[in-house]
Amino acid sequence: MMKRFLSAACFTALVAATPAWAHFQMMYTPQSALTAGGAMEMKVVFTHPFDAGHTMDMEPVDEFYVIQKRGEEGEAKKVDLKTYLKEITWDSKGSKGKAFEAKLPASVVRSMGDYVFVLVPTPYYEKEDEEYIQQFTKMIVNVGGVPGNWHEPVGLPAEIVPLDKPYANWTGGVFRGVVLSAGEPVPFAELEIEYLNHEPDMKKNAFSPKGKIEAPHPAFEAMGIRANAQGEFTIGLPKAGWWGIAALGVGPVDTYKDKALAQEAVLWVQVTDMK
Amino acid sequence: MWKVLLLAIIALASSSAFGHTAIMSCFDNGDGTITCEGGFSDGSSASGITFRIAQNGKSVMESKFDEHSEVTFPKPYGRFSAILDGGSGHLIEVRGENIVQ
Numbered sequence: 434m435m436k437r438f439l440s441a442a443c444f445t446a447l448v449a450a451t452p453a454w455a456h457f458q459m460m461y462t463p464q465s466a467l468t469a470g471g472a473m474e475m476k477v478v479f480t481h482p483f484d485a486g487h488t489m490d491m492e493p494v495d496e497f498y499v500i501q502k503r504g505e506e507g508e509a510k511k512v513d514l515k516t517y518l519k520e521i522t523w524d525s526k527g528s529k530g531k532a533f534e535a536k537l538p539a540s541v542v543r544s545m546g547d548y549v550f551v552l553v554p555t556p557y558y559e560k561e562d563e564e565y566i567q568q569f570t571k572m573i574v575n576v577g578g579v580p581g582n583w584h585e586p587v588g589l590p591a592e593i594v595p596l597d598k599p600y601a602n603w604t605g606g607v608f609r610g611v612v613l614s615a616g617e618p619v620p621f622a623e624l625e626i627e628y629l630n631h632e633p634d635m636k637k638n639a640f641s642p643k644g645k646i647e648a649p650h651p652a653f654e655a656m657g658i659r660a661n662a663q664g665e666f667t668i669g670l671p672k673a674g675w676w677g678i679a680a681l682g683v684g685p686v687d688t689y690k691d692k693a694l695a696q697e698a699v700l701w702v703q704v705t706d707m708k
Numbered sequence: 709m710w711k712v713l714l715l716a717i718i719a720l721a722s723s724s725a726f727g728h729t730a731i732m733s734c735f736d737n738g739d740g741t742i743t744c745e746g747g748f749s750d751g752s753s754a755s756g757i758t759f760r761i762a763q764n765g766k767s768v769m770e771s772k773f774d775e776h777s778e779v780t781f782p783k784p785y786g787r788f789s790a791i792l793d794g795g796s797g798h799l800i801e802v803r804g805e806n807i808v809q
Contacts, residue, residue, distance in 0.1 A: 469733060504777060505751035539809065545733045545745050577733045579747035 455625045455655035456489065456559075457482050457677045458568035458699050460552055461633050465600035465703045470543035470576045474635060477533040477552060478523045479568075482677055483654045485631035485640035488523050488530030489557055496553035497535070502581030503546030509582055512541060514550075524639035526631075534638070545577030551587055556689045564693035568679065572701045573599045590615055591684035591698035599702045602670050608702050609667045611660075612680040618664030619683045626656040626668055629675035646672065673706045728752060730798035734790050736783065736809045743780045744802070746773045746792045753777050758793040762801075 459478045467473075477497075480488040497518055502509040514535060523532035542548055550572045556565035569589040575581075575598070586594050596609035612622035631640035648654045660666040660680075670676065677699060684696020732754075734744040746754025754777040761769040761784060768788075771779050784804070792800040 470735070503745065504747050504753050506753050506755075507776070543735060545731065545747060577745075577747075578729070578731050578749055579745075580749070580751045 455481060455483075455627060455679070456557075456566060456568070457627055457679060458552065458554060458570040459629075459677070460550055460570055460572040460701060461629075461675070462572070462574065463635065465572070465574045465701075466705070467542070467574060467576045468578075470539060470545070472539045473537045473542045473574075475535045475537065475550070475572075476521075476523070476633060476635065476638070477518070477535065478525075479530065479532070479554070479557060480523065480525050480640075481627075482629045482631070482675075483627045483648070484644070485526045485642070487528045488525040488532065490531040491533065492555035492557060494518060494533065494552065495555050496551065498551055499541065500549045500551070500582060500587060501544065501546055502585075503544055503579055504581060507546060507581055509585075514541070517541075521638050524637065526640060526642055532638070542574065542576060545579045546575070547581035547583045548574040548576070549582055549585075549587060550574065551589070553589070556694055558692070562693075564695060565689045566695050566697065567684070567689075568697045568699045569684070570699040570701075575600045586613060586616065588616065589613075589698065590686060591680065591696045592616075593678055593680055593698045593700040595700065595702075596665070599700065602702060602704045604670060604673045604704050604706045606670050606704075607667050608670055608676070608678075609665065610678065610700060612664045612666070612683055612698065614683045615685045619660065619680065620662045620664055622660040622664055622666075622683050623681045624658050624660060624666055625679045625681060626658065627654065627677045627679075628672065629677065645674070670702070670704045673704045676702045676704060678702065730754070730792055730794045730800050732790070732792040732800040732802055734802045734807045736807050737780070738809050740783055741780050742783050742790070742807055743778055744790050744792070746777045746779075746800075754792065754794070758795075760791040760793055762789045762791055763787065 461476045497515045517535040518533045521534045552570040556567040592613045594611045612619045630644040680698040682695040729749040732746045754773040759771045759779045788804040790802045
């Protein structure tokens with residue numbers, strides 16, 4: 434009995450010390466600031482981006498679309514992209530999981546302006562926690578440099594609205610945003626920030642086994658911060674590449690199929706070196 | 709004094725669109741026509757701004773960007789340049805050979 438207690442205690446301690454439980458819904462494309470429109474490829478993976486940890490099997494996607502707008506006076510156009518999703522297997526240092534890719538033709542991303550890509554996954558059941566997780570995810574691309582709707586809420590149940598362009602950030606700068614739940618700011622929202630540390634290989638559908646940096650301490654892998662009283666947050670951007678921001682459990686719906694549901698908001702931000 | 713201030717305000721207001729970079733992008737529609745989109749880096753519209761097609765250094769067509777900041781025109785034969793002419797140094801030229809579908 435004592436032995437079982439000790440091994441259970443050891444397991445609990447191990448779980449508590451493991452920082453890799455920050456799930457991130459990834460929407461990845463190599464470049465978000467495009468000089469011209471054209472065909473574009475995207476990978477949709479539910480994983481742990483800092484350490485290329487366990488990749489979860491994704492369920493079929495509820496919604497996948499883009500809202501495009503050129504200029505402040507332009508008309509926002511919504512295009513359903515679900516038809517382009519194709520199931521793939523993503524390799525995360527040997528941990529393989531069901532994911533998706535989307536090969537978008539030039540006709541989708543042709544005009545100048547902002548493209549707000551939105552993914553609404555089916556809630557994922559996390560057996561260990563006996564709860565569902567649903568991460569409403571946004572990734573914003575710009576073509577040509579004429580801005581559009583990068584700062585406009587899409588109207589998701591849980592959403593991070595950028596206060597800075599997610600595709601135009603220099604290394605060493607800061608990024609700001611607001612956490613919304615059903616359109617209202619979430620005071621002191623809990624956020625996690627992760628660096629996409631293992632370069633995605635678009636051909637192999639895999640993370641590079643070697644990370645770009647090493648964290649000196651678990652708290653540097655999934656960095657936990659809080660929004661302020663207005664639901665706003667600011668993060669520093671110390672390294673070029675992609676950064677994922679997740680607002681945890683902020684959505685208004687908390688049950689799904691008689692189990693607890695965490696509705697979360699994810700936004701991806703790309704950082705570029707000054708050269 | 710007030711006249712000077714008023715003139716300064718008018719000058720600032722009227723130049724607001726020119727503190728930003730003019731941008732133009734063109735693509736071949738694949739049906740014998742080309743569409744050029746104009747705009748500014750702050751999201752301002754290019755509607756009403758002059759658009760020209762030049763061949764051999766001469767302007768062969770002149771138009772204005774429409775309410776959607778776009779111009780569509782038949783693809784010219786031979787070498788040409790599409791030009792957004794916003795005045796005050798806002799001249800953007802896209803060469804025909806760089807316009808693809």
